[in-house]
Amino acid sequence: MARRIGSRYTAHQILGRGSAGTVWLGEGPEGPVAIKLLREDLSSDQELVGRFVQERTALLGLEHPHVVSVRDLVVDGNDLALVMDLVRGTDLRTRLDRERRLAPEAAVAIVADVAEGLAAAHAAGVVHRDVKPENVLLDMQGPLGPGGSHRALLTDFGVAKLIDTPRRTRATKIIGTPDYLAPEIVEGLPPRASVDIYALATVLYELLAGFTPFGGGHPGAVLRRHVTETVVPLPGIPDELWQLLVQCLAKAPASRLRASELATRLRELLPLLAGMPPLDVDEPDTEAAEEAAEELSGAAPVTGQPVRRRGAVPLVPGAKPSDSNRDTHTSMRVPAPDELAGGAHGTARAPRAAGAPRPGSARNRAVTRRRRLVVAVAALILAVAGVGTWLATSDDTTPPPADTQTSAPTAP
Incomplete structure (x- = not known):
């Protein structure tokens, strides 16, 4: 209708x-458009x-081949909408799925492509703040x-900043999607251009591996990993690409x-990557995510159930997997310093024996308690068996009490 x-x-x-609004196929004076109605x-x-x-002037002035241009901003009664170029294609999340x-x-x-679009935005003083596969569109035409890649365009510029008003988020809230949030955002610092670089490096890691470097489980656990853990190496990629990833995922x-x-660095690496097949990488097991959820929520993990580890953590009530641009923006509490300092340190999701719980986790503590109980039992x-054996042996060797002893009569 x-x-x-x-x-x-x-x-x-x-x-x-998405959680911020609904995207419509629309028509304007100059032809088809995409309309994001908040x-x-x-x-x-x-x-x-x-x-x-x-924000109207900044957003309308952002023009680049790898940015979905905002044509107009509409404020009309109860309608608040961004009118954007219509891209004939799909989003990167759909392709990744x-x-x-x-x-x-x-x-x-x-x-x-996305990095070039970000460079133009940053030069204009615009920080995206929500770079993720859902916000990268692929031009199929x-x-x-x-x-064999399609031209990529970054969309949803300005939406995170619009929603992140002081009254709405205050100093104890953060806006974004947990898997892609830079550590400084988690720690409550103001977002600058470097947060987009961290998020884009996370996207690249996900495109190569099939999962994000710090995702999985409770959102609070994801935020803590961004601050305390280091990224797991990806076998099979050139060292030049890996070092580039590590640099852009730096905590500082x-x-x-x-x-x-x-x-520029990514373009230079393209000839080195020509013809390489997708990486053969083992996805992290589901136990770490289950344990993280258990640690933060206090609930027992549901074993045997798959844990969604890739991409955006579902945080929007009623969001469906088929929705495009889903899980965009959420307001979360900034973890306290002691919460960020807790949990495992060092390499994220370090390899361990199949079925073994993560050291220091609630499941690990429960296993330890069960082992101690078994040892005590x-x-x-x-001890009981030893006492029983001693009693049985005593029955065969101990002489009868003095009042029941008998002796042979002595000769006169």
Whole structure:
């Protein structure tokens, strides 16, 4: 059913839903457009509407071949919408769901496209703050790039900043998707361009491996891993690419590359990656995610159930796996310093024997208690058995009591 958006646009059908709003296929004076209609509770927030209008110039001025351009911002009654270029294709999350992981050449080409788009945005003073596969669109109608990749465009610029109003989040909340949040965001520092580099490096890791470096389990556990754990190496990729990933996933923002530098370095690596098949990487087991959820929630893990480890942690009530642009933006409590300091340190998800619990986890402590109980019971059984053996032996060798003893009569 068609609906009017402002005086110039008509929305015809829903393309996807996310936590920030709904994306429609629409029509405007210049032809087809994509219309992101924000939620009603956001459109009724006067402070957000004011910020929306203030951001208009910056967002409308952002033009780049690897950025989905914002054509217009509509404020009309209860409607608050971004009118964007319509990209004929799909999002990177959909492709990743279908293929599980990409060949390194295609993955690097896609991320290089996004890095170039980020470089233009950062030069204009715009930080995206929510870089993830759902927000990367693939133009299926354009020519193919290296490794058979489609041209990638970054979308949803400005949405995270619009939602992140001081009154809405205060100093104890953070906005974003847990798997892609830079450590400084988790620690409550203001977002700068380097947070986009960290998120994009996380996307590249996910495209290569099929899972994010710190994802899985309870959102709080994911946030803690970003701060305390180091990334697990990916076997089978050139060392130059791995070192680039490590640098852009550095905990210290100043250690990361700038977007323009990252794009240039990735382009230089493309000839080295030509013809390489997707990596043969074992996905992390589900136990770590179960244990993390158990540690933070206090609930016992449900064994035998698959734990979603890849991509965005589902945080939106009622979100469905088929929704495009899903799990976009959530408000979470900033963990306290003692919470961030807790848990395992060192290499994230370090290899361990199959079925073995993670050291220091609640499951590990439960196993230890059970072992101690078994040892104590065994010791008690052995002690009882020893007493029984001693009593039985005593019956055969101990002389009768004095009042029952008899002796042979002595000769006169």
